[in-house]
Amino acid sequence: MLFNSIEFAIFLPIVFAVYWLVANKNLKFQNAFLLIASYMFYGWWDWRFLSLIIFSSLIDFIVGIKLSKAESKRKRKLLLLTSISVNLGFLGFFKYFNFFADSFANAFTLFGTSFDPARLSIILPVGISFYTFQTLSYSIDVYRRKLEPNNDIIAFFAFVSFFPQLVAGPIERAANLLPQFRTKRNFDYSRAADGMRQILWGLFKKIVIADNCAIIVDDIFHNYSQYPGSTLLLGAVFFSLQIYSDFSGYSDIAIGTGRLFGFNLMRNFAFPYFSRDIAEFWRRWHISLSTWFRDYLYIPLGGSRGGVWLTIRNIFIIFTVTGFWHGANWTFIVWGLLHALYFLPLLLLSRNRKYMNDVAEGRFFPNIREILQIGTTFFQTTIAFVFFRAETIEQSLLYLGRMFSESLFSFPSVLSGQALISLTLIGLMVMIEWMKRDKQHGLQFDSAKSSKVFRWSSYVFIILLILLFGKFDETEFIYFQF
Numbered sequence: 001m002l003f004n005s006i007e008f009a010i011f012l013p014i015v016f017a018v019y020w021l022v023a024n025k026n027l028k029f030q031n032a033f034l035l036i037a038s039y040m041f042y043g044w045w046d047w048r049f050l051s052l053i054i055f056s057s058l059i060d061f062i063v064g065i066k067l068s069k070a071e072s073k074r075k076r077k078l079l080l081l082t083s084i085s086v087n088l089g090f091l092g093f094f095k096y097f098n099f100f101a102d103s104f105a106n107a108f109t110l111f112g113t114s115f116d117p118a119r120l121s122i123i124l125p126v127g128i129s130f131y132t133f134q135t136l137s138y139s140i141d142v143y144r145r146k147l148e149p150n151n152d153i154i155a156f157f158a159f160v161s162f163f164p165q166l167v168a169g170p171i172e173r174a175a176n177l178l179p180q181f182r183t184k185r186n187f188d189y190s191r192a193a194d195g196m197r198q199i200l201w202g203l204f205k206k207i208v209i210a211d212n213c214a215i216i217v218d219d220i221f222h223n224y225s226q227y228p229g230s231t232l233l234l235g236a237v238f239f240s241l242q243i244y245s246d247f248s249g250y251s252d253i254a255i256g257t258g259r260l261f262g263f264n265l266m267r268n269f270a271f272p273y274f275s276r277d278i279a280e281f282w283r284r285w286h287i288s289l290s291t292w293f294r295d296y297l298y299i300p301l302g303g304s305r306g307g308v309w310l311t312i313r314n315i316f317i318i319f320t321v322t323g324f325w326h327g328a329n330w331t332f333i334v335w336g337l338l339h340a341l342y343f344l345p346l347l348l349l350s351r352n353r354k355y356m357n358d359v360a361e362g363r364f365f366p367n368i369r370e371i372l373q374i375g376t377t378f379f380q381t382t383i384a385f386v387f388f389r390a391e392t393i394e395q396s397l398l399y400l401g402r403m404f405s406e407s408l409f410s411f412p413s414v415l416s417g418q419a420l421i422s423l424t425l426i427g428l429m430v431m432i433e434w435m436k437r438d439k440q441h442g443l444q445f446d447s448a449k450s451s452k453v454f455r456w457s458s459y460v461f462i463i464l465l466i467l468l469f470g471k472f473d474e475t476e477f478i479y480f481q482f
Contacts (some may be wrong), residue, residue, distance in 0.1 A: 001044040004207050005474045011041065020187050027184040031158045034261070041163035042127070049125045053092060057160040059086045060135040064149035064156075065228055076143060082138045083139035087132045094327045095126055126480055127167035129325060131376045133292055135160055138174035139294055143426045149174050151337060155181040164257035168250050169477040170268040170288035177265070185262030195259030197443040199460070202252030203470075204462050205245040205442075209429055209479075211471035221389055224399050229408030231312045231400060234419075238271035239389045240382045241426055246478045247286070252441055273430075273436050274359050277374035278342040278380060279352035293318050304347065305334070315347060316340045328482065331396060338384040358438050427468060 001008050014340070015037045023033035027333040043050050063083045070076045139145035149157045156274075159178045165171075220227060220235030227235075251268035258265040272284035282290050298318045304311045316337070323336020346352040359374065360366040383400070432442045443462070445455050 001041050001474065002474050004203065006046065011037075012257065014262075018107075018365060019261060027182075028154065030096060031152075031181055031183060033150045033152045034163075035154060035158040035161065038161040038163035038166060042161060044164055045126050045198075046123070052125055052128065053131060053161055054157075056087060056090065056135055057157045058134065059083060061150070061153055063139050063154045065141075065151065067142045068149040072473065078137060084136065087136050091128055091132050094128060122405065125482070130169050130171055131160055131166060133171045133289075135448070136249065137171075137292065137296065138178070141174055147178075149176075150178055162253040162258075162263070164261075164263075164267055168247070168253065168477055169286075170251060170266050170374075171292055172288070173292075177263070178409070180263050181468075188262065191259050191262070193426070195256040195348065197258030197445070198259070198441045200256075200462055201443040202249040202254075202256060202461065204466055205249035205429065206473065206477070207250065207470040207475075208425055209422075210242045211248035211473075212418070212425065212469065213238045213245065214471075214475065216419055216422060217242055217389070221399070224395075224402060226411060227402075229403045229405045230408045230410050230412045232403035233408060234412045236382050236386050236389075236403065238422070240273075240378070240385050243385065243478055244269075245429070257443075259350050269465060271433050273378055273381075274361060274434065274436075274437055275377050276355045276370060277346055277351070277377055278339065278410045279346045280355040281334040281377055281381060282343070283356075287345060293322055297321060310350065311347065315344055319327075319343065326388070328394055329391075331390055331457070334393060334396070334480065335384050335387040339388065342380050342384075347437055361438075382406050421469065425465070428465075449450050454482060 001011060015033075019030065019033055019037075023029040028452075039050055042053065055176075055220040062081055066079050067076060070079060138147070138150075142149050150159075156178070159172075159174065159181050162177070163171075175205050215241045217235055221239070222229060224235070226234055248269035255265045255267070264287055265272065268286060268288050270284040270287065272281050273283055275281035298314055301314045301317060302310055303314060306314075319340035320333055320334040321336070322339075323332040323334070326335070343352070358371055386399055386403075387393070387396045390399060429442070436442050436444060445458075
């Protein structure tokens with residue numbers, strides 16, 4: 001079920017009403033109802049996918065119970081290995097089997113031998129990369145004795161399958177979300193109202209910004225050989241804005257929906273295109289994934305504590321795995337490696353934590369240096385996103401080669417009415433988010449400092465933009481494929 005579908009527009013109010021009016025009697029009713037609603041939401045795509053998430057949930061629930069009783073180091077490691085093997089086994093089979101089979105076959109062609117490997121004609125279960133990492137964090141934290149195991153199977157299954165963030169995150173930590181399922185929620189009007197505002201902002205970014213950009217991006221990337229470099233640069237910029245609006249829009253809707261039901265989900269985007277370097281960008285982009293890899297891979301590998309060469313190794317490992325997590329294609333790996341190259345000088349020069357505050361803090365306008373830094377960082381991410389968007393590395397290189405040709409200085413050939421409207425709407429989004437860069441989302445208001453008339457005028461204005469310029473063809477979110 002898509003957030004931008006008519007089915008969800010019907011589903012959400014019904015679930016919300018039943019949850020607060022009927023299932024609000026006690027904690028067990030609340031969790032049981034959320035579990036049923038979440039399975040309905042997930043099974044809407046294909047009910048067969050439910051078997052995977054149920055089995056994965058059951059394995060990690062049992063592993064957690066067993067870990068609480070196991071004392072020997074060997075048995076505890078065996079239990080953790082069971083959880084890791086099952087979860088990554090499912091992920092590897094459904095998402096990466098064909099990739100490894102094809103890569104293995106291509107390697108043989110280097111030695112003059114060729115063969116046709118067996119390929120699986122299977123559909124990638126929606127959200128498997130997200131809920132797999134969510135359950136893994138539980139098993140690992142219980143193994144490390146950082147988290148007490150959960151004995152309530154309904155609460156645990158509801159934690160794994162919580163529908164607002166099930167399909168594309170945020171990837172929640174058990175330490176943050178699971179305790180919220182063990183505490184009865186009471187309706188909070190202010191929290192629910194802010195949740196509705198965040199949902200509205202997320203819908204605006206998705207169906208107005210991202211889906212309008214998609215029309216231009218698809219045309220340019222599918223016909224890149226026919227366009228001059230200036231148009232290809234415009235296409236790359238539009239894709240950077242499309243993927244941000246699409247993914248952060250999903251996260252806004254997910255977090256806002258969670259608030260409607262009394263949950264606080266972790267922030268996943270913090271206006272990353274206002275970053276002054278790549279290190280700051282990764283503290284603000286897909287925060288739940290980057291911090292997951294930091295805590296469960298980078299730090300256990302030694303982080304930056306093992307000397308220069310080990311630090312370089314760990315940086316390349318973390319960004320390679322980050323790229324590979326996104327998809328079974330060498331283009332994603334190259335995308336990750338590019339970010340490693342961007343990030344490494346900052347780390348080696350101890351400048352990776354230089355910008356921990358908001359840009360132009362205490363000022364409305366950035367200075368010239370900040371503008372140049374933001375522009376440089378955006379340009380770096382835009383170049384890397386060409387590999388993310390292209391279907392093959394060869395296409396990426398051809399795209400970039402043509403983009404950086406003499407025709408880069410020509411006038412773009414796709415400045416149609418569609419493109420101009422999209423640029424205007426993008427400018428509006430950027431302006432609003434700049435003004436709200438110290439907030440959680442673009443429509444967050446301080447009731448004590450803003451009038452009711454201004455707030456409601458803002459809501460009506462955004463709704464009118466959605467009705468006038470939104471694409472209502474229920475386009476899937478980009479990150480559903482991951």
